[in-house]
Amino acid sequence: MSTTTDRLRDLVAAARAAGADAADAVLVRDVGLSVTRRLGTVERIERAESTELGLRVLVATRGGRRQAIVSTGDTDPLGFPPLAERAVAMARAVPEDSFAALPEAVRFEPPAFDGTGLDLVSGAQPDVHDLTERAAQAEDAALAVAGITNSKGAEAGWNRRTVALVASNGFCGEYTRSAHHLSLTALAGHGTAMERDYEYLSAVHLTDLDDPATVGREVAARAIRRLNPGRLPTGRMPVVYHPRVAATLVGHLAAAVSGAAVARGTSFLRERMGERVLAAGLTVRDDPTRPRALRSRPFDGEGQPGAPLTLVEDGVLRSWILDSRAARQLALRPTGHAARSAGGVPSPAPSNLWLEPGTLSPEAIIADIREGFYVTELIGQGANILTGDYSRGAAGFAIRDGQIAEAVSGLTVAGNLGDMFLHLAAADDLRIHRGTDSPTLRVEGMTVAGG
Incomplete structure (x- = not known):
């Protein structure tokens, strides 16, 4: 399917070679970008990227099985044998679990397990300017409503997650899902008589996300209605x-x-x-x-x-x-x-x-x-x-x-x-x-x- 799943196959093979009777390996890769704006000023721009690799091993015993999981951010195949050996050693040291096992694999031809047909990836990948404008539209619309006196800020963001899974029972799959999000908190009133309302919205596709200005006005109206x-x-x-x-x-x-x-x-x-x-x-x-x-x-x-x-x-x-x-x-x-x-x-x-x-x-x-x-x-x-x-x-x-x-x-x-x-x-x-x-x-x- 991909170099990612090939690498997971190598990790599962290393687990079997280390003494695991069954194993599965999962990789989760995230990338995201967000902009936070408060009272007209961009307070934070954050870009985050992470990759985490997890290995689950099962070791058969007379009374059932023993199971252990290890995880790492290092995807270098040179580290797979020692990682697998540590996982198997951990599994041999934990109590038995008669219900721990891999499920029966479901096999059918690709692209059935890559998310095809679910429409999970948005074609829109925003940059900092796009996200800043989106947050500004929401916050400015809220602040323009009479009675709104402050804002805790608006945040606009985007992320994409890829998940891959390979198991010793023969399963192999990988898919990607994206999401766009928008959040806002507006405050009405003064001093100890202030009230606030908020919204947090998320959608796979940007076209499914509510209009930011409309969100801002609705949050403002709700905050004002909560006064006194x-x-x-x-x-x-x-x-x-x-x-x-x-x-x-x-x-x-x-x-x-x-x-x-x-x-x-x-x-x-x-x-x-x-x-x-x-x-x-x-x-x-x-x-x-x-x-x-x-x-x-x-x-x-x-x-x-x-x-x-x-x-x-x-x-x-x-x-x-x-x-x-x-x-x-x-x-x-x-x-x-x-x-x-x-x-x-x-x-x-x-x-x-x-x-x-x-x-x-x-x-x-x-x-x-x-x-x-x-x-x-x-x-x-x-x-x-x-x-x-x-x-x-x-x-x-x-x-x-x-x-x-x-x-x-x-x-x-x-x-x-x-x-x-x-x-x-x-x-x-x-x-x-x-x-x-x-x-x-x-x-x-x-x-x-x-x-």
Whole structure:
């Protein structure tokens, strides 16, 4: 395929020669450029390039296998034999793991494993001038809005990542994915009465990235609207999540259906396969083969091909997210969702994940709420995947008589994810552009602690 994969083959061969019964090697090469601009002045220009090489070796034992991983930034083949010898020595010194093994290789002819058809490489490669102009358009548009008094800056950037994987089971693959990003934080008000809002956007193709000036004006409007926040009374009420924060609920679901958590017994959904875990009508999908998407890839961290996966269908749990190790523990087949860095073991993780939209508009979904909370920002982690207990700091707006009303902050929203998921309603405003995405979500009967 390339000199990169040829070099990885040499590293795998060195591991076998050093005594490994199986091995795989991964190379991750990144190059990126970014410009940060604040109050009209370019504060930082950063170009970063890195290459990391990882080797995983498995040594068979009477009770199973032993596994070790080493990583390095040195890709000189002269260093491969000693690197492999160190990895094998490490593997012989660690405890046995009966579930550690390479997956069965999936073989088919190139270019199937190079990302062809996924449209993952942008033809636009910006220079410093391009990125400076993009950041300037966003920040200047925000600062031009009356009421915006300061800026934490705007950043525009671009990066390209190449991933190559070769394994002793015969797998060989390589792909490249690019991304453009834009971020901005604007502040409104004065002194201790200041409020801020932000945006971070990323897209594989520049043409899919939102217009910078439009982003600046929208961030400014949101920051101004948050001025002079009040509090809501403590009590149980409907809570509506803006799509930006609704995606965190989808992320909590993904963590709870991770095969690793299920196999360890640390997920509150571990006994719920085939049962209703979301409200009727709600469906959650994951698809690593979605064209032009941020987390698309032709193969996962173990060389398994990507394929669309339905995690929840009409509210019923249909699949775990599995790498090969978790699949062996659960006596299932892997779903092609192994994530991996050069220096870490594979573990299950979602790719492009989203909750399907409903049929009502965001306005309709709040129309019957007499008193509620519209959340636009969350603070802290606050989700226990073992028990489902959920508590997050939050800010946003009051909902009064079916309308979004005054700004509120300093609140806490709490509940249990198991109950929350069963009392969800989804609006029709899904936009797939972050990697984990959701439409506006309404959750009934949450506890809001205010003033």
